[in-house]
Amino acid sequence: MGDNLFSPALDRILPATERYFGKSTIHFPPIPLAAPSTMKVIITGASGVLGRATTRYFHSKGDTVVPLSFTRSGPSDSLSLPAYQKLDLLDFEATREFFQAQNSESHVDVIVHCAAERRPDVAEQDPERAEKLNKDVVKLVAELAEQLECLMIYVSTDYVFDGKNPPYKPADKPNPLNLYGHLKEAGEQAVLSSRQTSKHPDQVGKGSIVLRVPLLYGEVEYNSETAVNIFVDVIQDQSGKTYKMDHFAVRFPTCVEDVARVMYDLSRQYHFFFLHSSTSVADYFPRSNLPSARVDHSKPLPPIVHFSSQKGYTKYEMTRLIASFMNLPIDHVIPDTTDPSTLPNQTVQRPGNTQLSVEALENDVGISAKEDKGFERWWKEWAEKHSANKA
Numbered sequence: 001m002g003d004n005l006f007s008p009a010l011d012r013i014l015p016a017t018e019r020y021f022g023k024s025t026i027h028f029p030p031i032p033l034a035a036p037s038t039m040k041v042i043i044t045g046a047s048g049v050l051g052r053a054t055t056r057y058f059h060s061k062g063d064t065v066v067p068l069s070f071t072r073s074g075p076s077d078s079l080s081l082p083a084y085q086k087l088d089l090l091d092f093e094a095t096r097e098f099f100q101a102q103n104s105e106s107h108v109d110v111i112v113h114c115a116a117e118r119r120p121d122v123a124e125q126d127p128e129r130a131e132k133l134n135k136d137v138v139k140l141v142a143e144l145a146e147q148l149e150c151l152m153i154y155v156s157t158d159y160v161f162d163g164k165n166p167p168y169k170p171a172d173k174p175n176p177l178n179l180y181g182h183l184k185e186a187g188e189q190a191v192l193s194s195r196q197t198s199k200h201p202d203q204v205g206k207g208s209i210v211l212r213v214p215l216l217y218g219e220v221e222y223n224s225e226t227a228v229n230i231f232v233d234v235i236q237d238q239s240g241k242t243y244k245m246d247h248f249a250v251r252f253p254t255c256v257e258d259v260a261r262v263m264y265d266l267s268r269q270y271h272f273f274f275l276h277s278s279t280s281v282a283d284y285f286p287r288s289n290l291p292s293a294r295v296d297h298s299k300p301l302p303p304i305v306h307f308s309s310q311k312g313y314t315k316y317e318m319t320r321l322i323a324s325f326m327n328l329p330i331d332h333v334i335p336d337t338t339d340p341s342t343l344p345n346q347t348v349q350r351p352g353n354t355q356l357s358v359e360a361l362e363n364d365v366g367i368s369a370k371e372d373k374g375f376e377r378w379w380k381e382w383a384e385k386h387s388a389n390k391a
């Protein structure tokens with residue numbers, strides 16, 4: 001016999017409908033007949049540490065992912081992932097042709113722009129290349145997103161702030177201390193001004209989002225790939241060499257897998273608002289993680305959002321914690337409590353505390369800022385996995 005009105009099946013449906021429509025009337029969720037439950041997504045910088053996690057995440061949800069690399073071949077971690085397509089984004093003509101050809105094949109829904117020079121010291125050594133990659137290329141990709149009528153997610157950084165007045169909200173005024181921060185802010189400006197000149201300024205799904213994130217960590221191909229994973233090399237160097245480790249600036253290390261999940265949800269939420277604001281996003285995109293929270297549809301979604309872990313550590317504290325999970329001593333790592341802004345010969349200035357507030361992400365966009373594991377659990381599991389692999 002099938003389910004009737006009082007059956008468990010209705011019990012399963014009711015809590016969901018109550019979340020969307022309130023308790024007084026029973027409505028069944030709309031059937032997402034024309035729902036694009038999957039999308040075509042081009043990911044630039046897909047061979048980088050964030051790009052790999054993003055490629056994996058969108059692919060795992062069934063999206064058609066076109067991952068772009070520059071020098072690297074791959075993917076190295078799973079044969080089921082789509083292969084990288086090599087493209088030098090500094091070659092503007094080739095980049096235009098590539099994106100247009102992709103769109104002619106089938107409409108591109110989203111571009112996630114991860115490619116960048118993310119190392120402040122390297123940017124300072126070759127400012128011309130850094131400016132092209134972190135500013136001019138962003139402008140080009142934003143223009144292409146506009147032409148292709150697709151959504152662009154641009155990954156920016158907490159380094160656009162000076163670190164003097166945390167926590168920072170998306171609307172707070174940037175004041176970068178180093179070239180990398182200046183260029184990432186210039187990239188933001190390029191993205192935001194393309195939104196303002198958009199043919200569809202009121203249609204946010206055809207616009208661009210700036211997503212600011214802090215210091216990242218995750219699965220790497222080599223430890224110096226992130227400014228956190230590199231602590232593993234420091235810890236493992238038990239040769240007698242000593243290291244000074246910053247114990248002044250507070251960082252909020254965030255896992256790339258969590259950022260990937262947030263970008264996936266952003267892609268759904270922003271597209272949905274443009275396309276179909278009269279139904280529920282959770283029904284429209286059945287694979288999304290978007291929760292019950294309904295956002296005020298009468299307000300446009302914010303152009304800048306922040307995502308970050310809210311747990312702060314100095315670099316020394318991160319090193320000490322990872323070492324404890326690896327069961328290795330760190331007597332050779334010396335905590336350095338000097339405020340770098342007091343040092344006369346600092347080549348690259350770094351902000352003290354750039355904690356990013358996630359309030360707008362949760363309250364205005366309706367996306368959870370909860371981390372899957374958090375720093376301690378992620379590194380504990382990492383250490384267990386790696387010691388098991390060695391055994």
Ligand SMILES: NC(=O)c1ccc[n+]([C@@H]2O[C@H](COP(=O)([O-])OP(=O)(O)OC[C@H]3O[C@@H](n4cnc5c(N)ncnc54)[C@H](OP(=O)(O)O)[C@@H]3O)[C@@H](O)[C@H]2O)c1
Pocket residue numbers: 044045046047048049050051068069070071072073087088089090113114115116117118133155156157158184213214215216217225226227
């Ligand atoms: N890592 C962090 O702690 C952090 C913190 C805040 C914000 N962010 C931002 O997050 C984004 C991703 O950072 P990430 O850590 O994943 O960087 P990453 O690991 O250094 O990766 C950089 C990516 O850019 C690609 N690339 C470099 N030059 C290129 C070119 N000329 N043409 C095309 N692609 C090029 C690289 O390709 P190949 O490797 O194939 O050469 C690589 O895929 C960046 O926008 C960064 O500013 C990062």
